[in-house]
Amino acid sequence: MTSQTQLPPAAPKPADPTGTGTADNLDTETGRSRSEVTSAPQWKLIWWRFRRHRLAMIGMVILVMLYVVALFAGFFAPFNTTSYSGQHAYQPPQIPHFSFSEGFYVHPTTGATDPETLAPVFTEDTSQMVHLGFFVEGDPYRLLGVIDANVHFFGPEDPGERWYALGADRGGGDLLSKIIYGSQISLSIGLVGVAISLLLGLILGGISGYFGGAVDTVLQRIIELFMSIPTLPLWLGLAAAVPPQWGPMQTYLMITVILSLVGWTSLARVIRGRLLQTRGEDYVLAARLDGVPTGRIIFRHMLPSFSSHIIATVSLAVPAMILSETSLSFLGLGLRAPAVSWGVLLQNAQSVNVVATAPWLILPGVAVVLAVVAFNFVGDGLRDSADPYGKRS
Amino acid sequence: MLRFTIHRILHVIPTLIIISVISFFIIQLPPGDFLTTQVAALEAQGESIDPAQLDALRVRYGIDDPFWIQYWKWISNILLHGDFGLSFQFQRPVIDLITERLPLTILLGVATLLFTWAIALPAGIYSAIKQHSAADYTISVVGFIALAVPNFLAALVLAYIGFAYFGQSVGGLFSPEYVNAPWSLAKVGDLLEHLWIPVLVIGLAGTAGIIRTMRANMLDELYKPYVTTARAKGLPEGRNIRKYPLRIALNPFISTVGWSIPSIFDGEVIVATVLALGTTGPLLLAALKSQDMFLAGGIILIIAVLTVVGTLISDLLLAAVDPRVRFGKA
């Protein structure tokens, strides 16, 4: 009973007479007033610091934009992934012109293949204009999978016209639209894999490192086992073993999940190594003596001290997952056209012909770079703002 | 330490047995077998094989035997006679095929590894020390880009640039005139000329990861009190960092460094394939795709053994550099 008693309140203390040794009221590094800072929980402190991390904020904004665009792909993409114009195959990017009288416009082109050089030739009809505008009607799509709509953020005002902002692919489809639609898969499925790996890595590495002894030995052998299974045959084996009625998306999702079931090992090992070092620290003991349950000791008390490593690993795993799709397609597995993803688009760019004659088809790579850089900036920002010793940017 | 080592080595044996079973199993996962792929390949050329002939061949190769019998034949031959079997595809002993490719594989693997580490570790450390400086940002961004560009695309673009602007012959690790020539200074030079693209492509892609983790781990250690202590002794900053925080920040690398050994062996299959490098990676890929069971199995087994050995090395290294692990209750 007594153990539940709250401590009696202290006698009021005279206020600090000089005010030295404490903070000035306004001059705080997070740009918040002191009282706000001092009563803020840790996550808020981290968030405030994060807000001041310039690159991280840039990364964050990019990410948010990417996800918004992915979510409303139909709206942001000027066309559907299936709409094409045969004569515009390999049409180079058309940069919109602007004039005050006409607004945004491009000149329509007609394409034909030169039988001598085999090169697609596009003749621009400068007497005509394809007017471009915001919120124009065009290909129908289903917003968020439920709402039927046909308004597009930006595109030709006449739904019948074509405009290739980033050029056309070999089937005369709009590359920009495909990149936008492709982000839906590329920015989602990979993350599932990362999340699973992370979870497994943390839990199993945590258990292994914290308990040590026999548990550790067994888990280490298991890790070794998983680690020794080369991914390549696994990919090939799995790809072939999936039920035939599965679509490429499902197959790809499953491969990702299984890969992540195998891919947690290296994180687990690092975590384990660090835990082995950390578990002797007094503060871990202190937590134990506080009656903190083991799981919480591992995850709330010990893991944060390698959050740097974890964050770095995760923000590195994300691009790996986005790209693994590409590699899988290279190996003839994973997603394949007509599915649209960045990996598939890049896979299409993977030929000398494209590099030499239609280099804009490499642009999905720029999207990948953008996403990767953004993820990693955010990761860095998180790391820096969670670091109690950290320098301020 | 010796006991620890022996103990660890003993643990390796059951692991290896399980791994060999699993590898052998995975190889057989895809539908069909080597002969089916042969048929598919021939068909692509316009040839066909009589199904009756296939059945006869299956019996001959023992492809139709139950899994355990096939496994036992395979593994016992390896263990008792060091015989890895015959590659269906090449109709040559697996071991010959592997050893043929070994020197170049190791050369490429080690060269990339060294390149990666030589660039990434200092860059990671530097960007931790100069956190939030222009150099830090530059290193980060360059690293990310190298990371984000798919390797094979980078290889292709570099190869194309080599072709379009320098008229360089692409593919393989040697120019045609040197491939079968005996070793000479000129051949070494030629090798170096060809080595840079794969080393650059594979190496750079790997750097970002190491830079990021190194930077993060360094930042964790850099402001610990013991670093200040060392500084107060008058230790030069560089030596201080090398001796104290770096030593601890390297731990995560050390605990995974062993795994670069197998990755030397099968790393970057795709780039090696695109650039037609005569390394084991593409051999494995080809073997897997054509379901060349023993060849794939042999390579995978070697990789598995190397992984296990690598883990062992990592464990021992970690114990060697970190007394807390060594004296820990583990």
Added chain:
Amino acid sequence: MFSARRRIRERDRAAQTARRGLAAATVDAAELSEADAILDIQGLKTTFHSDEGTVHAVDDIDLVVRRGRTTCIVGESGSGKSATARSILQVVDNPGLIEGGRILFRAEPNGPVRDLAALKSQGDAIRSIRGREIGIIFQEPMSALSPVHTIGNQISEVLELHSDLSPAQIRERVIDELNNVGIPRADERVDAFTFQLSGGMRQRAMIAMALIARPALLIADEPTTALDVTTQAQILDLLGELKSELSMTMIFITHDLGVVAEIADDVVVMRHGKVVETGPVDQIFHDPQHDYTKELLASLPQRSAPLGEPEDDGADRPRATPPPEPATAVEVVSDPARTLRHEEASARSLLRIRDLRMEFDAVSGNMFGRRRKEKIVAVNGVDLDITEGATLGLVGESGCGKTTLGRCVMRAYDPTGGELLYDDGSGAVDLASLSQKQLLPYRRQVRMVFQDPYGSLNPRMTVRQVIGEPLRVAGLAKGSELDDRVEAMLERVGLKRSMASRYPHAFSGGERQRIGIARALITAPKLVIADEAVSALDVSVRTQILELLADLQDELGLTYLFISHDLSVVERICDRVAVMYYGNLVEEGPAERLFANPQHGYTRALLSAVPVADPRLRGTRERIVYRPDEDESEEESAA
């Protein structure tokens, strides 16, 4: 990694740039405010720019250290003493910045005067001074040493940097020095890692490191807090020798006014980042000017009767407060102390320790060499009863097993043998035989204050989280209620509510210690094992904390196992005292009796080593050296 040749070459190059840097920072000797000053700090400002704002840790202080003398800095915990010390060598922790002032340093008498504040913090110039001309002992030795290098390695580095000795010679010197600071079996310990050493040993290793290059100026930041009085005396003796032999100058930061009285020539009193008073030791003790100094002396817990000495007449006792009548210091200070004592009214034992044994497997030898496995018996069959509502003091030499005993009680270690019979009224439970899960309910009742406050605070958790954790996991409070309780607790241990969202590293040593106390007390426990809980606190704060402990004891019937080196504190607050020596309990009894009439030779030796907080009594007492009859090695070791 580096060949010796290359290292030397590099050193020469560094020496050159250092010379250039130093030359640039040279100022006219006339600028020194006193001619014989070795160090003259003028208007130093050191500031921490943290999330919650700017902390002016050192706020425009002036301070003169005269050559060949010992200057003691005393002052409130968190008053900027450590920050000042660190500023001198430009090793202030991130995000600290020296924002103004000069630090004039004259290494040799009549040598050039350099402004250290003008040197680049990472330049060769300041480096040539660090370690060689100015040595520093950091406050928290536990964390200040690298966990992955042997202490020998870390100490010899100083000589590698600043001398031309061969590796063999260096090793010899290091072992010598470790012997000097009283580390037993120094030739073996030189290859030990920090986590293999007790707190006191680490501190001594740190001292050895600072001393080994024989610097002209030694900055010692609470160098003896983790040491028992005998060892402390040994260290002080060593410092005294060096001072006279090498005319070493010393800045000594401490809370122990007894030590101050013992060794100081000059005293600087700091508070809130400012110097409030300076003067010769005698003047400070006997004629304090500033209110804070007076307060400090007033709260001095004074041992009532130093062993074997006649009761003082009181006239020479340091004057604490202005009251004109020569009230004896004894009375003044013993007044609060009395209230802390408890009569053994409720005789029920809360905890009965029976034949407790704790053995450690110690491993020596290097990793590839043959391993010698030996057992260190840290606690050797101890029987001890802790009466409910009372305070039991546990004293003894550094490394004698006090912490281990405490940790066994906490079941932080699983004792090798013995029973821990805990009885909170609902029947006795043997804590030693409970599983970790079964222990959970007792975790709130039995609490511990860690000896190493830095190490026991999770560097990644804010103080709010650290202190609140036991309540949170027990589900006793959450949300704003939890915050309230945490902040109330912070206030009670003399910290500000606003500090709750700082991380542990952003505190002074004493502040951290109080955080540890707050964490232990917040669950309103029954038994608190306070392992050197007040060692880093200045007397006034210490009094406040001790009062807090007493209050809680009154209100909640708390029981304390009070582990301390500071016998004056023990005497003041403990009902009974137990003395440990090499894992054995050598003496136990009521505090009064034990202090008045110690039975065991070791206890007598211990008591004789306690410094008296009066500079005038310096050197008047005879120190008893305890020599056990059997020629035991320091720790009993069973192969």
Added chain:
Amino acid sequence: SEDEAPNPFDGNGADVKESPMLTERVDAGELPELAERLPATPMEVEVMDGPAQYGGTLNRAQTDVGDAGALTAFASVGLLEWNWDSDGYLPSLAEEFTKNETNTEFTFVLREGLRWSDGEPFTSADLQFTVDDVLRNETTIPSAPFWFSDGDARPTVEVPDERTVIFRYTQPFALFEKYMCHPAVSNQFLKPKHYLEQFHPTYTDQAEVDAATAAAGFDSWDQYFGDRDNWWTNPERPVLGAYQVVSAANAQSGTANLERNPYFWKVDPDGRQLPFIDQIQVQVLAQDALDLRAANGDLNFQGNYLGYNSAQVYLQNAADRGYEMLRWKNDATLLSLCLNLSSTDDVLRELFLEVDFRAALSHAIDREDLNATLLGGLGDVRQPLATENSDYYVEGTGQRFIEFDLDTANSLLDGLGLTRGADGVRLRPDGQPLALVVLYVDSTAGVPTADAFTMVQRYWGEIGVTLSLRPVDPTLYAELRSANDFDISGTTVPGDDFDLEPVWFIPTGANSHSGPAYGQWYASNGAEGMEPPAEILALMDNWDLLRGAATDEERLDAGRAIVTQHDENVYAIGLLGLPFQPVIVTNDVRGVRDDEPKLSFYYGREGITKPEQISFQPA
């Protein structure tokens, strides 16, 4: 460095009868004189672009290490070979060829004095060895290949003298002559007995053979025998062709070196020994690297392995990098959709077997749009049948159901009672939506398959037929097909030489594209698989007629009947074919045909230009 290199064409006038490289060896005493090396009557080969000079190394590349295609193209040998127009045989190693009237007995008379590349004589004994000890041997060849089966048995051979060989079949085999010209088949009859007998237990002690086998790491003697017999990987194996591998493309170097055969038995009209080019180097590369090499002018003469989709790049660089891109014909392959006429889904099978259904699907495809989009309008639009270039061509075939006509398509489907559901999708007779899956191997080497099928998906959507795409890897593709587990197979169908490879046109085996279950039934003589309906039986009967025809007339009639039946029934719906096959020839190579022949496996690909007579232009 080019200036310093010795001119390989030195001393190379028209009076020089052999390569200087060989002369040197003759002078060194390593080789006998040319006259002793040549047969009594060397085969004379017309030189396209004479007078040619000796010397030089020809560079080629390929993506597959194991592919011996370079040898079949540049060093093919056979008792017979294709004539210049590839429509009949030329006596080759055999000076004379006769067959009996029933197509059951084939007699060859070898040239006199032929020698293997190691100088040993080539005689009928070698052929007897090949047939009796290899082709008829159940261990080396467990099941007789298509071109060497005589019903359920294998043919026999008789060698009355050193130069005469008689093959005897019990049943007529109308295709024997063609197979003897087929470079990938004909060489399989020529095995060096004197070399190989040491690895054969019939000639060498079994224990000795086994020991050698084990030492080489093989499990059974026939594997080792096969390894030793491989002319692409074993440089020691004597050959009869123009070139011999001197270092194999082993895994390590990825490059094979071929050197001229000093005993090669062909000469130019001036009696100069062929070939003109001394060496061939074949590098194994990935497709992209190969394309770049080709575009760089690094490959001297190459057609195989070049992709149509890189033709634009080849053309772009041709002038700069000193080569020319020729547009050879392809062997009439056409990307097509083959419905599975033996589908296990009864409803679908019934439907697939309706010609109206297939016709409707064909009419619904806008091939002009397909062509414009995927091949810039240059592609070949027709149905997959034998073309004018084939003996089996039937006037007027290949254009049926080809025009884009949605109305016709819809009315045909309506006529079959396939009504449209609410969402516009037609319902099968059992009320389920009409949804089909096309199984294919994703490839961009020719007409990009995924793109083409995606477009078909759209076209068929218009007529209420749902199509899903199922790209798989080649193995799975083969596997699923032989398991009869697919609706539609998306594949390129070769038209002209379907008699040599009937799998696309007649279900003769489980690997059939249009009726694997029928194929299995056929192959197992009705024991397994599914009994075909009458029209398929008719197709099979015609096939049997073709194979067993006693005369060419009969053979062609049967073949044309097959073509006609296919034309009327569109068993395979054609989409699009490539307009040509790019072939790269560097400017310094002479003697390559300029009449744009076929680049076809059956004619030895580049071998169709008789590469022994090509040469490098003098520097």
